[in-house]
Amino acid sequence: xxxxxxxxxxxxxxxxxxxxxxxxxxxxxxxxxxxxxxxxxxxxxxxxxxxxxxxxxxxxxxxxxxxxxxxxxxxxxxxxxxxxxxxxxxxxxxxxxxxxxxxxxxxxxxxxxxxxxxxxxxxxxxxxxxxxxxxxx
Numbered sequence: 001x002x003x004x005x006x007x008x009x010x011x012x013x014x015x016x017x018x019x020x021x022x023x024x025x026x027x028x029x030x031x032x033x034x035x036x037x038x039x040x041x042x043x044x045x046x047x048x049x050x051x052x053x054x055x056x057x058x059x060x061x062x063x064x065x066x067x068x069x070x071x072x073x074x075x076x077x078x079x080x081x082x083x084x085x086x087x088x089x090x091x092x093x094x095x096x097x098x099x100x101x102x103x104x105x106x107x108x109x110x111x112x113x114x115x116x117x118x119x120x121x122x123x124x125x126x127x128x129x130x131x132x133x134x135x136x137x
Contacts, residue, residue: 020071023070036064042057083108
């Protein structure tokens with residue numbers, strides 16, 4: 001991480017599906033929760049370096065009147081390590097749209113390499129377990 005680089009708002013490893021992305025969507029001017037009753041919300045993620053769109057996924061409305069949403073990762077969503085910009089796009093019942101956050105400072109999502117794939121064989125070898133699950137002689 002560079003000297004002036006900010007910490008990610010969301011951090012997961014490659015292939016992770018937990019924890020979900022949870023947020024309370026707020027009006028920018030007042031910071032009051034956005035009432036999402038009869039609205040739909042998607043989580044949108046683009047590669048930070050290139051702007052390439054990587055994800056548009058439907059959010060669950062946890063508490064619509066309180067602006068609370070959740071995006072549940074699919075393993076394909078977190079398949080490519082890197083830094084991503086993310087926003088929530090709200091579509092109201094009348095078709096009106098709003099992006100949150102709607103400033104230049106988007107959510108920073110960091111997907112890191114999965115050490116588990118490299119650690120598991122080492123742990124198994126140290127425990128005397130051969131590849132394929134059989135005990136080593």
